[in-house]
Amino acid sequence: MRFAVISDIHGNYLALEAVLDDISRQGIDQILNLGDHFGGPLEAGKTADILIEQKAMLSIAGNHDRFLLELPPAELGAWDGPAFAQLSQTHLQWIADLPGTAVFEEDVFLCHGIPTTDNSHWLDVPNEKVGMNLRPLADIECDALGFDFSVMLCGHSHVSRLVRLSDGRHVLNPGSVGCPGFKDTRADPYVMHTGNPCAAYAIIEKRKHGWDFTFRHVPYDHMKMAKLALSRGMPDWASALNGGWIS
């Protein structure tokens, strides 16, 4: 069993194209996609067109995808409003058909945040100043209670990370395909930046003696997307796409 894991594309179709090309070059057909396909000022419509065409992709919804369906357009924020404006009824129906979680080959569990909600970080805790810290193992294991899968996949934080639980199960976040940094301005504001502008994803293979995990960081024309974000009045997005930092 060998497959690629992608997450948090956030409308960055150029990053998605680069990752799909890289996955193909690795000789991998099966892709698991953990959601937040949309949300942000980039190209939600083009991203949806690409995703709908993918036949060997198992996709679930993220919190931003869910917001697009649940909230009235007037209440969508600076991330989801521009995405919603680009999406057709066909695109919205594709989102509506996505499950919130999924299981692959009986051994791999997919969720966007933690198993019980798409809007919490499983492996990360926001640093009170800047960035994300590794979450305490006891808290990570608490969210894994009752989920008896060898490999459990999550996104949401945009941080590439692998954690092995004390009983040998693994939780992996592949990082973000299209959004290498963001400012969360809600109740407890924080900044997350990865420090590089690459499109991140992971490859997982089940081998004779255990699971093999590879994180990949793929270059693409990130400056084109940074300029697009700036032209659409989103300087934080432009900064993150420019170099992986929120300046």
Ligand SMILES: [Fe+2]
């Ligand atoms: Fe996200």
